Amino acid sequence: MPGEPNAPGKPEGKNAVTRRDFFNEIAGGALTIAGLGAAVVTVKYASPNVLFEPPTTFLAGSPDDYPVNSVTYLQDQQVYIVRTDKGMWALSAVCTHLGCITQWKPESDQIACPCHGSKFARTGKVEAGPAPRPLPHFAMGLGEDGVLVVDKLEVVKQTVILKV
Numbered sequence: 001m002p003g004e005p006n007a008p009g010k011p012e013g014k015n016a017v018t019r020r021d022f023f024n025e026i027a028g029g030a031l032t033i034a035g036l037g038a039a040v041v042t043v044k045y046a047s048p049n050v051l052f053e054p055p056t057t058f059l060a061g062s063p064d065d066y067p068v069n070s071v072t073y074l075q076d077q078q079v080y081i082v083r084t085d086k087g088m089w090a091l092s093a094v095c096t097h098l099g100c101i102t103q104w105k106p107e108s109d110q111i112a113c114p115c116h117g118s119k120f121a122r123t124g125k126v127e128a129g130p131a132p133r134p135l136p137h138f139a140m141g142l143g144e145d146g147v148l149v150v151d152k153l154e155v156v157k158q159t160v161i162l163k164v
Contacts, residue, residue, distance in 0.1 A: 060148040063164040087161035090138040097131040
């Protein structure tokens with residue numbers, strides 16, 4: 001009848017949205033967003049996660065670049081090149097205690113860890129502190145053109161010295 005009010009939940013006009021239709025639209029939108037999120041996570045999981053690191057073998061220049069009785073820090077490679085009158089060797093700059101980067105202290109003729117106080121001789125031997133092992137020595141050789149080649153994947157004994 002024309003004078004009676006509509007029953008609860010009934011639309012008033014042809015295009016009126018019911019409460020049920022409204023919640024169905026909200027639920028459909030939420031499911032669409034969740035599905036898209038799951039698709040993005042799946043695509044990211046399936047794509048390769050590559051970590052680009054610098055090469056482990058690198059050229060360190062000419063032996064003439066390193067004066068006798070010097071310790072030179074190569075920041076990009078985190079390696080010390082040590083040269084004495086007996087020869088040369090490459091030494092890791094990463095502390096064996098907790099992986100901090102050490103620093104060469106010429107005034108005390110030591111390599112020191114600024115974080116936890118470990119101290120190393122220029123040979124890498126532990127002289128003080130909590131470091132459990134000496135600094136590792138890396139393989140070092142001369143290339144065909146007389147350039148130093150250091151391989152950080154090959155750890156050698158402390159007695160291995162490159163004679164130049």
